[in-house]
Amino acid sequence: MAWFLLVAGGILEIGWALGLALSDGFSKVEIVIPTLFLMAGSFYLFAKSLKVLPVSTAYAVFTGLGSFGTAVLGMLFLGDAVSLPKIILVFTLIFCIIGLKVVSTPSKEAGHKI
Template identity: 65%
Template sequence: MAWVYLIFGGIMEVGWALGLKYSNGFTNIKVVIPTVILIILSFYAFSKSLKLLPVSTAYAVFTGLGSFGTALVGMIFLGDTVTFIKIGLVMMLISCIIGLKLVSREPNREDAV
């Protein structure tokens, strides 16, 4: 269950990163409110995952998912430049995130979450 919280938090990170872009320095209240809600949800889910996962692994995955998702959204929907090098680096990033999941051992304390 900790990994579900962690992935959810990483996905919410993509949302609030984009919200920060469009909040115009926190002056556009229509964007600020959902952005703050996404920040709270993101960090809540991240903190729940820390009950079972080591902080080093959880933080790397949390920020990596946010970076991966934000880069992907930027390239697909926001007109960010797309190059083979950028795609390769983003793929390497997601490979490292998957690798961290594969080598991490989650204790059998599901009641902690």
């Protein structure tokens, strides 16, 4: 359950990062308001996951997922530069995140309620 919350928080982080890019410096209220809700939600889910997961692993996964998703969506939809080295590095990032999941163990009692 903690991993699900962490991944969901990372996905919301992608949303608020894109919201920041689209808000035109916080001048578009119709984008700012959902962006703030996405921020609050992502940090809430991240904090809940920390009840079970070690912060060192959880934070790396949380920010890594946000970075990966934001980079990919930026290249696909926002006109960010695309190059082979950039694609290779972005996918290396996601493989490292998967690796962290594979080698990590919960820091707290496995049956701990979130």
